[in-house]
Amino acid sequence: MRISKILNFLVVNTSWCTRRIVEWLAKRVESDESQEPNEPRAIFLDIPREFEPYLKNRSLLQVLKERLDTRFKQHVMSLEPLFDFAFAEKIPLYCYKDSFHSVAESSVSFDLLTLVLKARFGKMELNKWREVVSKDLNKSKDFAEYEANFIAERAKNISICLNLNEEIERILVELGFEIKRIQFYRFNRPIDRIYSLIGEELSENTRKDSELRELIKKHVKFIDDVIEKGYEEACRIWEI
Numbered sequence: 001m002r003i004s005k006i007l008n009f010l011v012v013n014t015s016w017c018t019r020r021i022v023e024w025l026a027k028r029v030e031s032d033e034s035q036e037p038n039e040p041r042a043i044f045l046d047i048p049r050e051f052e053p054y055l056k057n058r059s060l061l062q063v064l065k066e067r068l069d070t071r072f073k074q075h076v077m078s079l080e081p082l083f084d085f086a087f088a089e090k091i092p093l094y095c096y097k098d099s100f101h102s103v104a105e106s107s108v109s110f111d112l113l114t115l116v117l118k119a120r121f122g123k124m125e126l127n128k129w130r131e132v133v134s135k136d137l138n139k140s141k142d143f144a145e146y147e148a149n150f151i152a153e154r155a156k157n158i159s160i161c162l163n164l165n166e167e168i169e170r171i172l173v174e175l176g177f178e179i180k181r182i183q184f185y186r187f188n189r190p191i192d193r194i195y196s197l198i199g200e201e202l203s204e205n206t207r208k209d210s211e212l213r214e215l216i217k218k219h220v221k222f223i224d225d226v227i228e229k230g231y232e233e234a235c236r237i238w239e240i
Contacts, residue, residue, distance in 0.1 A: 003176060004158075005179075008182065009160065040091055040156075041156030049099050050099055098146050133198045144171060188238050197215060
């Protein structure tokens with residue numbers, strides 16, 4: 001029995017990062033080094049499932065763009081190069097993010113923004129940061145089985161996925177999939193490092209107050225860069 005392969009691209013939601021995926025995929029499609037089929041047969045995006053009906057063609061995609069609110073605008077717009085590639089190659093697009101998971105993430109984003117505003121005025125509620133980030137990490141685990149099964153039911157011989165977390169990867173491996181992780185972004189943004197630090201605290205049962213405090217300060221600076229230079233340029237700067 002042939003094992004289905006999943007290429008898990010770890011990327012940030014910027015158009016320049018998505019172009020890196022497209023460049024990689026274009027080379028794979030053109031490659032004839034292997035007798036196995038090289039072209040991707042399905043693409044799974046880390047955006048809400050209710051967006052999927054709009055990804056059938058360009059006209060429906062335009063309707064989606066016109067209806068987007070600010071929560072998802074940057075994310076969807078950053079995927080433009082991948083949309084163009086999928087339409088040209090006639091590759092089906094799926095959205096694996098559970099809708100309730102997206103609602104939970106939106107709540108976390110609002111809570112983090114509130115904490116950033118407080119930190120800007122010198123009030124760092126470290127335990128509140130831990131509470132909010134821990135909730136998000138736990139929600140990702142809670143929804144992992146639903147999202148993994150959604151992918152498993154629709155995956156082809158070679159499927160592309162964006163930003164599967166470790167729990168989804170683990171479940172897909174248990175279901176018989178071969179996972180290859182490809183990282184196109186260093187995830188050096190302060191918020192990425194905050195998540196990593198709090199994840200370490202949870203697994204090690206430790207508290208690293210001074211490190212967390214410094215990362216929060218850097219995150220406030222990152223937000224300043226977003227305001228001054230734009231989100232995409234800020235991500236590029238902090239990738240270095």
